[in-house]
Each structure stands twice: as C-alpha cells, then as structure tokens.
Amino acid sequence: MTIQRRGFLQAAAASAALGGSTALAGAPSPQRSDELWLVNTCGVPCGTLTEAHKKCFSVQRTAPGQAWQYSSLDQLFAATGDGRLTVIYVHGHRVNMHWATQGGWEIYQGLVQACPTAPPPIRFLIWKWPSERTLGPIRDAAAKAVIADQQCYKLGWFLGHIPQQTPLSFVGFSFGPRIIAGALHLSSGGVLDGHKLQATYGSRTRSVFWAGALDYTWLAPGQRDGRAIHSTDALLNLYNCCDPVLRAYPRISGNDALGYVGMPASWLGSEAGRYAQRNVCGEANRLHLTRSYSLNPTIMASTRKYVLWQQV
Numbered sequence: 001m002t003i004q005r006r007g008f009l010q011a012a013a014a015s016a017a018l019g020g021s022t023a024l025a026g027a028p029s030p031q032r033s034d035e036l037w038l039v040n041t042c043g044v045p046c047g048t049l050t051e052a053h054k055k056c057f058s059v060q061r062t063a064p065g066q067a068w069q070y071s072s073l074d075q076l077f078a079a080t081g082d083g084r085l086t087v088i089y090v091h092g093h094r095v096n097m098h099w100a101t102q103g104g105w106e107i108y109q110g111l112v113q114a115c116p117t118a119p120p121p122i123r124f125l126i127w128k129w130p131s132e133r134t135l136g137p138i139r140d141a142a143a144k145a146v147i148a149d150q151q152c153y154k155l156g157w158f159l160g161h162i163p164q165q166t167p168l169s170f171v172g173f174s175f176g177p178r179i180i181a182g183a184l185h186l187s188s189g190g191v192l193d194g195h196k197l198q199a200t201y202g203s204r205t206r207s208v209f210w211a212g213a214l215d216y217t218w219l220a221p222g223q224r225d226g227r228a229i230h231s232t233d234a235l236l237n238l239y240n241c242c243d244p245v246l247r248a249y250p251r252i253s254g255n256d257a258l259g260y261v262g263m264p265a266s267w268l269g270s271e272a273g274r275y276a277q278r279n280v281c282g283e284a285n286r287l288h289l290t291r292s293y294s295l296n297p298t299i300m301a302s303t304r305k306y307v308l309w310q311q312v
Contacts, residue, residue: 041130089127141252229274262279
C-alpha cells in the first residue's frame with residue numbers, strides 16, 4: 001500500500017468516525033480580532049448566476065469568543081468593505097466538510113502565528129466545493145476536474161462582489177489552484193466555458209499554489225487561464241516532482257500538471273516578474289496531502305510572505 005493510499009484511507013476512516021459531522025474546527029485566538037468564514041457552494045446550481053442565487057450559498061462565520069453561526073453572502077460582502085486583508089483557501093478533491101475546515105484551520109494558524117511579529121487582523125475564508133469521494137481514483141479525479149472547472153465561474157462571480165479596496169489573497173491545494181486560476185482569468189475579462197463575468201474584482205491579488213492540478217500550459221498567454229496573470233500582483237507556484245498523484249494527472253488531461261513540472265516564467269513575457277516557483281519535493285516528499293504543505297515551516301514561511309502581502 002502506498003503512502004498516499006494509506007493517507008486517503010486514514011482520512012476516510014476519520015471521516016466515518018465523525019459520523020458525517022459538519023462541525024467546524026476551532027475559532028480564532030482570543031488575542032486576535034480575526035474573522036473566519038466558510039462559504040459552502042454545494043447547493044449552488046451550475047449556469048449563469050444572478051443576485052437571486054445568493055441564498056443558494058451556505059455561509060457560516062466565527063470570531064474570537066464566539067461559536068460558529070450561520071450568516072449570508074450579503075453580510076459577508078458588507079463585512080469585506082472594512083478594507084482588511086481577506087485570504088481565501090480553496091481545497092482539493094476528495095475532501096469532505098470536516099477535512100476542508102480542518103485544513104483551513106491549520107493554514108489559518110500557520111499564517112497568523114508568524115514570527116517574530118504577528119500580522120494585522122485578517123479575514124480567512126474557506127471555500128467549500130463538492131469534492132467528496134465518489135468513484136475510483138482516476139474516474140473520480142476526472143469527474144472532480146469537471147466540477148472544479150464549474151467552480152471557476154462561481155468563485156469569479158463571488159469575487160465580483162468584493163470591494164476593490166479589499167486586498168485579496170488565495171491559497172489553493174491540488175484542484176484548488178485550478179479553481180483560483182480560472183476565477184482570476186475571468187476576473188481579468190477572460191471567457192471560460194462560455195462564461196464571462198458581468199462584474200469583476202477591480203484590483204490585483206496574491207496567490208500561492210500548492211501541488212496545482214491544472215495543465216502546466218494554462219497560465220501562458222492565449223491558453224485557458226491566460227489572463228489570470230493580469231489579475232495577479234504576485235503568484236508563487238510550489239510544485240512537487242515527487243508527487244505520485246500528480247504523476248498520473250496526464251491520464252485525466254493529456255498534459256502534465258503545473259504542480260508537478262512547473263512552468264517557465266518566460267512564457268508570461270512582460271508579466272514574468274509576477275510569477276515565481278519552487279520545487280518542494282524535498283519538503284513535501286511523496287505526499288499529495290494538504291498537511292504536507294500547511295504543517296511544513298519552510299513552505300508556510302514562503303506562503304506567508306505572498307499571502308500576507310509582505311515583500312517578495
């Protein structure tokens with residue numbers, strides 16, 4: 001049994017032990033005034049979204065000293081008007097509610113427990129999409145790739161409601177970067193699967209991709225997500241040439257994954273300075289797991305610089 005397969009079985013066993021619980025992980029430290037939000041898109045239909053679809057999103061929030069409570073997109077969009085940094089985490093595939101929130105909680109902690117100086121208050125948002133395991137590994141990955149592509153428009157539509165003065169950052173793992181890249185492409189006026197946004201987020205963003213499950217060519221000009229770089233202040237791609245799961249990515253796409261081989265920055269031409277990458281095989285090893293990244297001090301130190309808009 002491979003390490004990766006063992007990890008998936010352990011996650012499944014833990015999920016079963018929880019009895020399908022959707023209880024969310026902890027709350028922000030009482031010493032901080034951060035906000036944690038969860039936006040669940042599992043009830044949002046495919047196709048063009050309108051303001052009437054806001055009620056299809058399930059939204060929860062918490063703050064220091066408070067329990068998790070249900071909220072709404074309107075309340076979330078109103079809150080983003082305060083100008084504080086908003087960090088959006090997009091998980092990968094085969095992730096249920098428990099593991100989405102657990103992974104988000106670990107990333108949040110890794111960001112705000114920065115040394116030697118903790119960052120100013122942030123808003124941390126977990127973007128939950130329907131990625132629960134349903135089929136065998138390859139068939140499931142192919143099915144989830146289709147769902148992830150549908151999420152690009154949903155996330156892009158969501159971003160179009162956030163005020164321009166609100167700084168935005170993204171962290172994505174596996175299919176998460178695929179969703180983020182597509183949303184940023186749309187936010188820069190691009191068209192994806194017949195969708196074009198009526199309202200877009202009006203400023204640039206910062207992003208960190210962990211083991212991204214998207215074609216390694218897609219960020220290049222003229223390619224599927226070729227306009228994403230124009231919505232980007234800085235993007236860090238942490239790829240892993242040792243990742244056994246991404247090694248099989250061509251079986252669902254035909255091309256290698258960006259998170260497996262990286263991409264020459266020169267392909268971006270005059271925008272090449274916005275893109276950086278590093279092979280983290282020696283840090284994440286042969287594990288396609290969010291925790292291999294979120295609990296690695298070196299990876300989190302690099303991620304923190306980008307996500308918290310520090311100098312890079």
